[in-house]
Amino acid sequence: MAGNKRKTPDINASSQADIAFLLLVFFLVATTMNTDKGISRVLPPIPPEDVKVEDQKQKERNVLLVFVNGAGQLMVADEMIDIRQLKDRAKEFVLNVNDDESMPEKEDEEIEMPDGSKWTYPVSKGVISLQTTRDTGYETYIMVQNELTRVFNEIREDVSMQKFGKSFGELAEDERKVITTAVPQKISEAEPRKAIKK
Amino acid sequence: MKKKGNKELPAISTASLPDVIFMILFFFMVSTTMREQEVLVRYKLPNATEVQKLEKKSLVSYIHIGVPVAHMQARYGTAPKIQLNDTYKTAKDIGDFIAAERDQLNESDRAQMTTSIKADKETKMGIITDVKQELRRANALKISYAAVESEGY
Numbered sequence: 150m151a152g153n154k155r156k157t158p159d160i161n162a163s164s165q166a167d168i169a170f171l172l173l174v175f176f177l178v179a180t181t182m183n184t185d186k187g188i189s190r191v192l193p194p195i196p197p198e199d200v201k202v203e204d205q206k207q208k209e210r211n212v213l214l215v216f217v218n219g220a221g222q223l224m225v226a227d228e229m230i231d232i233r234q235l236k237d238r239a240k241e242f243v244l245n246v247n248d249d250e251s252m253p254e255k256e257d258e259e260i261e262m263p264d265g266s267k268w269t270y271p272v273s274k275g276v277i278s279l280q281t282t283r284d285t286g287y288e289t290y291i292m293v294q295n296e297l298t299r300v301f302n303e304i305r306e307d308v309s310m311q312k313f314g315k316s317f318g319e320l321a322e323d324e325r326k327v328i329t330t331a332v333p334q335k336i337s338e339a340e341p342r343k344a345i346k347k
Numbered sequence: 348m349k350k351k352g353n354k355e356l357p358a359i360s361t362a363s364l365p366d367v368i369f370m371i372l373f374f375f376m377v378s379t380t381m382r383e384q385e386v387l388v389r390y391k392l393p394n395a396t397e398v399q400k401l402e403k404k405s406l407v408s409y410i411h412i413g414v415p416v417a418h419m420q421a422r423y424g425t426a427p428k429i430q431l432n433d434t435y436k437t438a439k440d441i442g443d444f445i446a447a448e449r450d451q452l453n454e455s456d457r458a459q460m461t462t463s464i465k466a467d468k469e470t471k472m473g474i475i476t477d478v479k480q481e482l483r484r485a486n487a488l489k490i491s492y493a494a495v496e497s498e499g500y
Binding site for chain 1: 361362364365368369371372375376378379380381382393394395396397398399400401404407461463464466467468469470471472473475476479482483484486488489490491492493494495496
C-alpha cells in the first residue's frame with residue numbers, strides 16, 4: 150500500500166495539443182510555401198568596348214525579329230501576327246525543315262554523347278531577337294517570352310524522343326546536356342527601341 | 348441506476364490530438380520556408396505555362412517591382428517602384444545590391460546566383476529594361492521572370 154502511494158502521478162497531457170497548435174500557428178504565419186517559379190533566362194553579357202559591332206552582326210537569314218509595341222501588337226519579320234500564331238511561326242523558323250534559303254543556316258556539330266560516342270546533329274543558327282518599346286506591358290512581354298520558350302521546349306522534346314526515346318523531362322543530367330547543345334535556346338533580348346523611330 | 352449509468356456515452360479520447368497536430372506541424376515545417384522580407388510593393392505575377400522551379404532558395408535574390416502598398420502610397424506615390432531588401436530603390440542601386448548579395452554566397456556558389464524578377468503584370472517594360480541593363484552591368488546574368496503557372500491561354 151505504501152509503495153502504491155509513492156508512485157508518481159500521471160502528467161496531464163491535455164495541454165500538449167495546445168502547445169502543438171501554437172507551434173503550428175507560428176509556422177503558418179512565419180513561413181511561405183515554396184512556390185517560386187518563373188521563366189529562366191540568361192542575359193547576354195555587356196560586350197567589351199573594343200569589340201567591333203560588325204563582329205556581332207548576324208546574317209539576316211539567321212535572325213527572326215519579334216517586335217512588341219506598346220499596344221501589345223506583335224510584328225514578326227515585318228508582318229503583323231497574332232500571339233497564337235507566334236509559336237508555329239517561330240518553330241518553323243528554328244527548324245527550317247526544307248532548308249529554305251531565307252531561313253537560318255544549320256551547322257553540323259559533333260556532340261559528345263554520355264557513352265562516349267559522337268553524334269552529329271545539324272544545329273540551327275537561328276536567333277530569335279525580341280524587341281520591345283519602353284511602354285510595352287510586362288504581361289504581354291511574358292506571354293511572348295512564354296511562347297518562345299515553348300518553341301524550344303517542344304523542339305527539345307521532339308529531339309529527345311527521337312534520340313533517346315524518352316521525354317526531355319525524364320532524361321538524366323548528361324543526356325539533357327546533349328539535347329540542350331543540339332537545340333540551344335537562342336533568344337536575344339535586345340535593348341528597347343525608341344518608340345518614335347521605326 | 349447502474350444500467351442508466353452504463354448507457355452514458357464515454358468521452359472521446361483526445362490523447363491522439365497532439366499527434367495529429369504534430370503531423371500537420373511537421374508538414375508545414377518541411378514544405379515551407381521562412382519569410383525573409385516584408386514586401387512593400389503590390390504585385391500580381393503574370394501567367395505562363397513554361398515555368399521552371401527555382402532550385403536553391405539561398406542562391407536566389409529577389410527584385411520586386413510594383414506599385415507601393417496602400418500605407419506607403421501617401422509618401423511614395425503610386426508610380427511603380429523597385430524594392431530591394433526592405434526599401435524602395437532605383438535601378439542604379441541594383442549594382443550595389445547584387446554585389447552585396449554575391450558577397451554573402453560561397454565562392455563556389457556565385458556562378459549559380461539567380462536573380463528573380465517579381466514584377467507586377469501591369470508594369471511597363473521601361474523599368475524592367477532598366478533593371479535588366481543594370482543586372483547585365485553587374486554581371487548577374489542568370490535571371491528568372493517570376494510567373495504563376497497556368498494551364499494556358
